[in-house]
Amino acid sequence: MRSYLEDDLSGVRLVASDMDYTLLADDKSMPEDMPGRIRALEGAGALFAAASGRPLYTLRDMFPDSWDHMAFVTDNGAAVVCREDVVFKSLIEPATVQALTEFTLEGGYGLPTVCGLDACYVREQDRRYDDVFRTFYHNIVYVETLDHLAAEVNKFTVYFPEGNAVPMRDEVYAPAWGEQLSVTCGGAVWIDIMNQGVDKGTGVERLCEHLGISVADVVACGDTDNDAEMLETVGHGYLVANAEERMERFADFRIPSNNERGVAQVIDAVLAARRA
Incomplete structure (x- = not known):
């Protein structure tokens, strides 16, 4: 794959980045002076977007x-x-959320979590994984049962502590649900399920419509399955060096790894190109 340094960034209006193993280092730390870079992009007539499986309340934090x-x-x-x-x-229909919950529990496939706009709902018996859940969901409500929750739900996520989310998606969840819902993986331990047609790619498209810009003028940075549609949608699809080789078909360029702060380097390059 070609280096992003070969790309023409002068027309970029939006930089969208995945979080885990893309913007964030392995230790979950953020690049230095991200607030400064974000404001500099805005001042240069561009914008930064965090594109993540995380909910809004966590990302704002x-x-x-x-x-x-x-x-x-x-x-x-x-x-x-x-x-x-x-x-x-x-929002996912309540009956669909209930069906996904029953499918997951009856099959013994993993640990279900129901992601609402304001909180993530988790069974009390799965509290032992609170440290993992808390990394992604800062507002967790533990309940005795996930049946018939009275919440606005936009994502159903299954946690696989053994790291087998990808084969479980391919062999179980996609065959059962893929025709009616959007089924993807957020790394090795998460299966994320949204309404059909919902993914990071369509999310970026909707953001571009709101901003009045073209997807051709967007840089997207990612590393794994739930970034695929976003990388394919935009004019500048960038894959971090630490991404798995199987992801190369979705992107055009390579950037330095998450631990080398590749996304921060891209933002700096966009700023330099915008100012040239």
Whole structure:
């Protein structure tokens, strides 16, 4: 794959980045001075967007000094927010949430979590994984049962502690649900399920419509399955060096790894190109 340094970034209006193993280092730390970079992009006539499987309330906590100067493609595109404006949200029907819960529990496939707009609902008996859940869901409500929750739900996520989410998606969830819902993996331990047509790619498209810009003028950075549609959709699809080889078919260029702060280097390159 070619290096991003060979790309023409002069027309870029939006930089969208995945979080885990893309923007964030392996230790979950953020690049230095991200607030400064985010505000600099805005000042240069561009915008930064965090594109993640995480919900809005968690992502805003991660950008406390700049959330109102950026955009969010949250829950893999199930909710899109630009600064303080809700651009889009896609809620899963309660009957579908119930059916997914029963399918997961009756099959013994993994640990179900129900992701609402304001909180993530988890069974009390799965509290032992709280440290893992808390990394992604800052607002967790533990309940005795997930049956018939009275919540606005936009994502159903299954946690696989043994790291077998990808084969479980391919062999179990996609065959059973793939024709009616969007089924993807957020790394080795998460299967994420949203409404059909919801993914990071369509989320970025909706954000571009709101901003009045073309997807051709977007840089997207990612590393794994739930980034695939986003990388294919935009004009500048960038894969971090630490991504698995199987992801290369979705992107055009390579950038340095997450631990080398590749996304920060891309932002700096976009700023230099915008100012040239």
